[in-house]
Structures are given as C-alpha cells and as structure tokens.
Amino acid sequence: xxxxxxxxxxxxxxxxxxxxxxxxxxxxxxxxxxxxxxxxxxxxxxxxxxxxxxxxxxxxxxxxxxxxxxxxxxxxxxxxxxxxxxxxxxxxxxxxxxxxxxxxxxxxxxxxxxxxxxxxxxxxxxxxxxxxxxxxxxxxxxxxxxxxxxxxxxxxxxxxxxxxxxxxxxxxxxxxxxxxxxxxxxxxxxxxxxxxxxxxxxxxxxxxxxxxxxxxxxxxxxxxxxxxxxxxxxxxxxxxxxxxxxxxxxxxxxxxxxxxxxxxxxxxxxxxxxxxxxxxxxxxxxxxxxxxxxxxxxxxxxxxxxxxxxxxxxxxxxxxx
Amino acid sequence: xxxxxxxxxxxxxxxxxxxxxxxxxxxxxxxxxxxxxxxxxxxxxxxxxxxxxxxxxxxxxxxxxxxxxxxxxxxxxxxxxxxxxxxxxxxxxxxxxxxxxxxxxxxxxxxxxxxxxxxxxxxxxxxxxxxxxxxxxxxxxxxxxxxxxxxxxxxxxxxxxxxxxxxxxxxxxxxxxxxxxxxxxxxxxxxxxxxxxxxxxxxxxxxxxxxxxxxxxxxxxxxxxxxxxxxxxxxxxxxxxxxxxxxxxxxxxxxxxxxxxxxxxxxxxxxxxxxxxxxxxxxxxxxxxxxxxxxxxxxxxxxxxxxxxxxxxxxxxxxxxxxxxxxxxxxxxx
Numbered sequence: 252x253x254x255x256x257x258x259x260x261x262x263x264x265x266x267x268x269x270x271x272x273x274x275x276x277x278x279x280x281x282x283x284x285x286x287x288x289x290x291x292x293x294x295x296x297x298x299x300x301x302x303x304x305x306x307x308x309x310x311x312x313x314x315x316x317x318x319x320x321x322x323x324x325x326x327x328x329x330x331x332x333x334x335x336x337x338x339x340x341x342x343x344x345x346x347x348x349x350x351x352x353x354x355x356x357x358x359x360x361x362x363x364x365x366x367x368x369x370x371x372x373x374x375x376x377x378x379x380x381x382x383x384x385x386x387x388x389x390x391x392x393x394x395x396x397x398x399x400x401x402x403x404x405x406x407x408x409x410x411x412x413x414x415x416x417x418x419x420x421x422x423x424x425x426x427x428x429x430x431x432x433x434x435x436x437x438x439x440x441x442x443x444x445x446x447x448x449x450x451x452x453x454x455x456x457x458x459x460x461x462x463x464x465x466x467x468x469x470x471x472x473x474x475x476x477x478x479x480x481x482x483x484x485x486x487x488x489x490x491x492x493x494x495x496x497x498x499x500x501x502x503x504x505x506x507x508x509x510x511x512x513x514x515x516x517x518x519x520x521x522x523x524x525x526x527x528x529x530x531x532x533x534x535x536x537x538x539x540x541x542x543x544x545x546x547x548x549x550x551x552x553x554x555x556x557x558x559x560x561x562x563x564x565x566x567x568x569x570x571x572x
Numbered sequence: 573x574x575x576x577x578x579x580x581x582x583x584x585x586x587x588x589x590x591x592x593x594x595x596x597x598x599x600x601x602x603x604x605x606x607x608x609x610x611x612x613x614x615x616x617x618x619x620x621x622x623x624x625x626x627x628x629x630x631x632x633x634x635x636x637x638x639x640x641x642x643x644x645x646x647x648x649x650x651x652x653x654x655x656x657x658x659x660x661x662x663x664x665x666x667x668x669x670x671x672x673x674x675x676x677x678x679x680x681x682x683x684x685x686x687x688x689x690x691x692x693x694x695x696x697x698x699x700x701x702x703x704x705x706x707x708x709x710x711x712x713x714x715x716x717x718x719x720x721x722x723x724x725x726x727x728x729x730x731x732x733x734x735x736x737x738x739x740x741x742x743x744x745x746x747x748x749x750x751x752x753x754x755x756x757x758x759x760x761x762x763x764x765x766x767x768x769x770x771x772x773x774x775x776x777x778x779x780x781x782x783x784x785x786x787x788x789x790x791x792x793x794x795x796x797x798x799x800x801x802x803x804x805x806x807x808x809x810x811x812x813x814x815x816x817x818x819x820x821x822x823x824x825x826x827x828x829x830x831x832x833x834x835x836x837x838x839x840x841x842x843x844x845x846x847x848x849x850x851x852x853x854x855x856x857x858x859x860x861x862x863x864x865x866x867x868x869x870x871x872x873x874x875x876x877x878x879x880x881x882x883x884x885x886x887x888x889x890x891x892x893x894x895x896x897x898x899x900x901x902x903x904x905x906x
Binding site: 294408444446506509514521523524527 | 729732759763771831834
C-alpha cells in the first residue's frame with residue numbers, strides 16, 4: 252500500500268449565524284495516498300469547497316474549523332502557527348481555484364505574482380525566480396512563455412489563465428495539490444486540454460491531488476477514488492470504477508441516474524425529488540432522508556456512520572442498495 | 573412532413589465596435605453570420621457551441637430581441653421583420669423566452685403571483701379575477717403549489733425559480749419558447765427535474781422549443797434536431813440521431829470527443845483540439861475552424877465551405893473534396 256500523504260480525520264467546520272451554528276462540514280474523514288487523485292463530488296452547498304478551504308486554513312470568521320485533524324505527511328496543519336502555515340500554503344500544498352480571473356490579481360503581471368511565491372518559498376534570488384516562473388509557464392503549455400511572463404491576466408484567454416494558475420500552483424513543487432472545480436468555467440474543448448495537461452503533469456511530478464467538481468464525467472475520468480458528499484457529510488467513498496458500477500448510497504445512485512448521458516437515450520430522466528436542504532436546517536438524522544426512497548425510521552434521528560461494505564468501499568447509509 | 577413554424581434565411585447580426593471620442597465605428601463583431609435554418613412545429617431544435625459562438629445571439633435575433641443586421645425571418649408564413657407596433661406585440665405573445673439564470677430573471681420585489689400575471693397585464697388578455705385563477709393553474713402545471721402565489725422569489729430554490737420562469741413563459745399559451753441554457757445554472761439533480769418538466773409541457777401544450785446549450789449530453793437528451801455553431805456560423809445541422817451517431821464536421825467530432833464519460837474509470841485523456849476559439853472580431857480566413865482543425869487542407873484557409881448535404885448538412889471541405897487526403901496538422905506540443 253502506498254503511503255498516506257493527506258489524512259483528514261473528523262473534520263468539522265461551522266459558520267456562526269443568527270440561527271445558530273451552520274455545520275458546513277460535519278465529521279468528514281478520508282485519506283489520500285501518494286500519487287493518487289481523490290475526487291470529491293457533490294452539488295452546491297454539500298461542503299466540498301469548504302472542506303478544501305478548511306484544509307488550507309483559509310476559513311475566515313464567522314466560519315471556523317471546530318474540530319478534527321488534517322495531517323499532511325503526519326503533521327497536523329490545524330495545530331501549526333499562522334507563520335508556519337504560510338510556509339506550507341503555496342509551498343508544500345497548493346490550490347487551484349475555479350475562476351482564474353478572480354484568483355489572479357488583475358493589476359499585477361503573471362510573472363510578478365509567480366515570482367512573489369517562488370521567492371517566498373524557494374528563497375531564490377530575483378533572476379532565478381524569473382527563470383523558474385518561465386520554466387513553469389512552458390511546462391503547462393503556454394506558448395511564448397517569456398512574453399506571457401510580463402502579461403497581465405486580462406491579456407490571456409480563459410484557458411491560458413487557468414494554465415497560468417496551474418503553473419503558479421506547481422511552481423514550488425508542492426507534494427499535495429487541491430484543485431477546486433478547475434475546469435468548470437471553461438468550454439468543453441478547453442476543459443479537455445486542461446484535464447489532459449493535469450494528468451500529464453501529475454504523472455511527471457507524482458503529485459497527490461484532491462480534485463473537487465460537481466461534474467460526474469470529469470470526476471470519473473480523472474480520479475482514482477471518489478468521495479461523494481451531501482449536506483456537509485461524506486455519504487460514500489470508493490474506487491472510481493466501483494463507485495460508478497456499483498453505487499450503494501441511494502444519493503450516489505440517483506445522482507448518476509439523473510444525469511443525461513451521451514449515447515444512453517431515454518425519454519425521461521430519473522429525478523431526485525425535492526431539493527438540497529438548507530445548511531441551517533439539516534435534519535437530525537441522515538441529511539438525505541427527506542428525498543430518499545429507501546428511508547427507514549432510524550434514518551430520521553440517527554446519523555448513519557461510514558461503514559465498510561467492501562474492499563475500498565464505504566457507505567454511510569442504514570439501508571444501502 | 574411537419575409544417576414549418578419559423579424560417580430564417582441568411583440571418584446576420586453584427587455588433588459595431590466603437591472607439592475614440594466620436595465613437596466612430598472601427599469594426600464589427602459578426603456574432604451571427606449568415607445563418608439559415610427552419611424550425612418545425614412541435615420539435616425541439618438545439619443550438620450548441622462553445623462560449624462566444626453566437627448561439628444566444630442567434631436565439632435572441634430570431635425573436636427580434638436584437639434586430640437582425642440582415643436576412644429574413646418568416647414566422648407562421650408571415651414576414652416577421654416587417655411587423656411593428658400592435659401587430660408585433662400580438663405576434664410576440666406566441667414567442668417566449670426562458671433564461672439561464674433564474675436568480676437574475678425574476679424581479680426580487682414582486683411576488684410570484686405578480687411575476688406570472690405580468691404577461692396578462694401587458695397583453696390585457698384577462699381580468700384580475702381570471703388572472704388569479706390562471707396563475708394558480710400555471711403554478712400547479714409547473715409543479716409548484718397554488719399557495720405559493722404570494723411568496724417572493726428569494727423564498728425559492730434555484731430549481732423552483734426556474735419553474736416560476738417557465739410558468740411565466742407558458743402563461744400566454746405560446747407556440748415557440750426559446751430556452752437559453754435553462755438548466756446550466758442548476759445542480760445535476762435539479763437539472764433532471766427541469767428537463768423532464770420541459771418535455772412534459774411540450775407534449776401537453778404542443779410547444780416548439782429552440783434549446784440553447786453548451787452541454788451536449790443535455791442537447792442529446794432533449795432535442796429532435798441539432799445545429800452546431802462555431803464563430804457565428806452553423807457548421808453542422810441534422811437530426812439528433814444522425815448528428816450524434818455520425819458527426820461529419822471535425823468540430824462536432826471534437827466536441828463529442830471532449831466530453832468526459834461517466835463511469836468508465838480513470839484514463840489518459842486524449843486532447844482532441846488545440847488552441848482557443850478565435851475572436852469573432854477578426855475570424856480566421858476561409859473556414860473559421862481551420863486553425864484548430866486536425867484535418868486542415870490547403871483550401872481551408874482560402875475558401876469558406878458551405879453547408880452541403882440534404883437533411884444532415886455540414887460545412888467542411890472534407891465532404892466536398894473526398895479525393896483530397898486530409899493533411900493532418902502538427903499538434904501543438906505540450
């Protein structure tokens with residue numbers, strides 16, 4: 252078994268509100284092994300992005316990480332001082348956001364923003380930092396990288412901007428990378444380019460990746476393992492092939508069924524009735540109970556724990572498929 | 573043969589680019605350039621393409637939300653572009669639109685009842701009593717409750733708001749509805765509900781849809797015929813079955829190849845296309861697609877191909893000149 256790079260244990264993140272604490276992430280645990288990609292999938296509000304932000308310690312008040320452990324190579328990130336955390340962020344661990352236009356500073360050149368990070372983490376002098384930045388830009392397939400180095404974000408197309416974001420994230424050789432919906436804002440042909448780039452780079456650099464998306468197609472092509480989240484909780488975790496062939500949680504199964512698929516024509520789509528409950532009034536028991544066709548009486552009051560039901564397959568359900 | 577509801581010939585929509593103190597026109601964005609298509613009664617015609625390809629502009633031009641720069645539009649056998657004033661207003665009752673973002677499309681200060689009764693107020697078709705009865709009917713028709721009539725949009729989720737937009741769109745019993753990315757802003761589980769609702773309503777009310785989307789799997793699910801657009805032009809058009817099982821244009825092939833497939837496990841992606849969509853201000857010469865095309869030939873950069881074929885049409889030199897072997901362009905190295 253390969254060694255664990257990131258281990259998240261019982262992570263809890265809450266946001267204060269007038270109506271009491273909102274549990275955005277509720278006791279989520281998972282491990283990612285070296286060189287592997289864990290895909291986290293779920294609909295809006297399921298807590299997938301808050302999980303990543305909690306790992307990066309980017310949660311700001313009124314939110315706070317209320318409990319749990321985030322072990323990066325055995326070191327608990329939640330216990331680090333702010334200063335030590337700054338060394339980790341952008342150095343050992345990096346993140347790519349969904350919208351590169353808002354993640355990049357529009358009044359600074361791409362090169363300036365890359366240099367800043369390289370100088371801080373790799374302690375390189377200006378000249379070498381610049382060389383490193385240009386090298387990274389060419390690694391991600393940006394044509395004429397030396398010119399793009401002095402370009403401003405608005406001078407690049409969406410796909411190029413996302414490439415620049417990837418270059419920036421990779422510039423200090425992170426051992427762990429979080430990609431938060433990196434292709435959602437892009438057109439399909441550009442998305443295909445970025446995903447291909449991603450896979451090539453991961454192979455080259457043996458990176459460990461946490462890939463967050465709501466797109467089941469993307470998740471199924473890019474990840475080794477998948478974690479499905481609903482209402483702030485993990486509901487199913489399995490290897491990608493196992494999850495799509497043999498989904499056991501009613502939510503996972505319904506999610507896969509409700510998506511129109513190329514080449515699978517049917518007159519009507521299966522639907523999940525109702526909508527995702529608001530995070531402030533999550534039910535006491537299983538968060539999916541009110542939409543679940545298989546709900547039983549115990550689902551109403553008890554939270555189903557993650558239970559192993561096969562090799563590499565865990566599900567949080569009292570009445571799995 | 574189904575009868576034709578809307579026929580558009582050589583539709584063009586150019587937006588001027590103005591610069592300088594006097595705002596002189598220095599160029600044009602050819603958002604829709606010479607598009608010809610027909611929409612048959614009762615069918616769903618899909619318009620698909622990447623951002624900036626002109627699919628939304630075409631949708632809006634067809635119903636004269638944008639005045640076309642050139643071309644002809646015949647609606648129900650009458651010249652739609654010649655109408656004005658009351659006549660135009662009366663005709664427009666038959667055409668409605670559903671937008672992408674149900675948060676932006678509803679006035680936050682109006683109740684659901686007020687929103688859905690707007691069409692009756694504008695067209696003065698119903699009195700206040702009848703309006704209320706009809707609004708309640710409409711709410712139930714789209715899967716909401718009649719008791720929701722006095723609530724405000726913020727009390728509803730995204731999917732429910734899109735249902736409100738749909739209720740407003742069908743209020744006047746239109747024949748044609750332009751659906752501009754109606755499910756793109758919604759979560760997967762909600763998308764399915766809205767797509768099913770649109771299909772049900774089409775059957776019950778005999779609606780004709782022009783369905784605009786960038787998502788090919790949604791398009792395949794809901795459309796009878798599909799037009800693929802690239803830089804303001806239709807590059808391929810045909811029935812859903814033909815287009816998806818036998819795509820002729822390299823761009824359509826690339827689009828289909830770029831979609832990640834669910835449930836097939838991790839695999840090495842193969843890039844189908846390199847480069848970005850060029851700017852419509854200064855599109856490439858000849859075939860607009862040639863700089864990204866894997867089958868580029870000499871003729872492609874010089875002359876513009878036209879749509880050829882009967883029924884299933886595509887505009888590509890490969891189809892006109894099968895004797896030429898396509899010269900595969902060197903793929904950009906990573």
